[in-house]
Amino acid sequence: MNHPNQQLIEHFYTCFKRKDYKGMQACYADNAVFSDPVFQNLNAEQVKAMWEMLLSRAKDFNIEFSEVSADDGHGKAHWDAYYVFSSTGRNVVNRINASFELADGKIVKHTDKFDFYTWARQALGFSGWLLGWTGYLHQKVREQAMDNLNKFMASK
Template identity: 50%
Template sequence: MHPNQILIERFYTAFQQKDFRTMQQCYHPEVRFSDPVFPKLKGAEAGLMWEMLLTRSTDLTLTFGNVQADYRSGSCDWEATYTFSATGRKVRNVIHAEFLFKNDLISRHDDRFSFYDWSSQALGLTGKLLGWSRFLEEKIQRKAAEGLHKFIQKQTQS
């Protein structure tokens, strides 16, 4: 098994155990993360995003598989099931992750999933009606960025 494949498995095993510190240690200090909700995170923001999500989560379950990697890149399929705290609605999100590596750490992490499917589950009727629209996606991205910014401020003050 390639060392970067082991790194991806370490990251997702830590994720399953809600061990955000180990997840953060898997990231390069200059990591770039992107997904439909958090499209442009850099450096410590990425690890702090996982910390925020995991410390707020009450019922997250996660599975992963199809882990592949070589010296330069890798990928993984994973699925998260949880209650979206803003609405109390159950979400089952199916995600494909792609990675780039630098100095034996994850330097780029891109999660791809259907925003429409996610918003339909997380937001109910609003997501079903507007989940296809850039308007709703940008609104969710703004709220997510604000929430992360507040979380980071709180972390730096304590």
């Protein structure tokens, strides 16, 4: 039988695959934090809103997950996201490695890592190819993403 924390991570990604953001939100502790190359240092309220925003706006969205493992305090998984980037209408395949810190049956820290330059080339086309490796574009994408998240949260 799989470790309960492995079951938690598998449940999280199963909900994700079904676009069940409420199921995903329930996996996080009240003091959870999340970071990835775009959304950094989100608190629990923000990360829950982020998944709701992303899934409610997703077009042609699908994920596949694998390599899930966990022990008493840590876990990891690999997941691939397939979607149309809404700002440009471009197809994206994002390959992501996730790490988790877990306590009391909940996610307390979730970190996703992916190659920003690879993502930018797909999502943004020529400008992503040209500038995706720069700190400037990375910062602009972060600012736009946080602005979108703040507006989404304010509208609720």
